[in-house]
Amino acid sequence: MTLIRSILLMVWMWSCVLIVGTLGAPFVFLSPLGGARVMKAWAKAMRFGTKWIGGITYEVRGLEHLPEGPIMIASKHQSVLDTIMPTLFTNMPVYVLKQELLNLPIFGWYCRKAGLIAIDRSGHMSALKALVAQAKERMDQGRPIIIFPEGTRQMIGSAPDYKPGVAAIYMLLGVPCVPLALNTGTSWPAKGMWRRPGKVVFEFLPVIPPGLKRGPFMELLESRIEGASLALLEEHVAKQALQRQRRSDASSGGDVSYSSSSDGSTSDSKSSSKSDGDSDWGTSKHGDSDGGDGGGGGD
DSSP: OHHHHHHHHHHHHHHHHHHHHHHHHHHHTTOTTHHHHHHHHHHHHHHHHHHHTTOEEEEEEOGGGOOSSSOEEEEOOOSGGGGTTHHHHSSSOEEEEEGGGGGSTTHHHHHHHTTOEEEOTTSHHHHHHHHHHHHHHHHHTTOOEEEOTTSSOOOTTOOOOOOTHHHHHHHHHTOOEEEEEEOGGGTSOSSSSOOOOEEEEEEEOOOBOTTOOHHHHHHHHHHHHHHHHHHHHHHHHHHHHHHHHHHHHHHTTOOOEEEEOTTSOEEEESSOOOOOSTTOOSOOTTSOOSOOOOOOOOO
């Protein structure tokens, strides 16, 4: 069943690129932000598919850490989902992506029209200056910049590989940086075709103010993202273990139910517990929502 879900979800994703991209083309010419709005529509279509085909839902935490004004969001990168879902809960985000993605049919054209920023990783300082100039222009429009410090998707368990370019961008932009932790690789891994049902979590962390030197900034950014992402992974593993225990108890005819605490521990009781919300896209108990205005892109 997982294999069938995985294949159907991939078919859905590329079908959405073709259908939404074709139908949305006229809107690109009607508004300067038309491309970003079409990409938001694509993200909504993907949200529908990931939920009803793949059985993948999501939760957002820490929205209170997003300050007003220009910001850079530095995100862990484990999955294609990282370049889709933030489109739905941030304000028309501008992703920094690989130059090669602009060559993809339809998708690459929309990346350009949506104002996403491609970086030529062989261009060194000249490419960096061009990126910063574009980023400042987008931030003047009230759009946050989303960058993946590791440059590409990483499998869960891989050693952190933070590139120094993120520190240069942070220092040149002179704006607050909000770290973003996640565990999306648990359902949609960086490599392979398997897509596993479950809830993935995006968690915004306390802001890093502008003005730090390269070394302290990199150390703080990596420690926050990696520490929080590891905690989300451990939380996911604990929930999976709890669900397996429930199924085991149900199959054996037991009447003991279990609840999960915020630190991943479990306890038993004689009364049944409510679902943890894996089948719902709504607001989480942390007060964070899965909605919002935005446009997006991917890598």
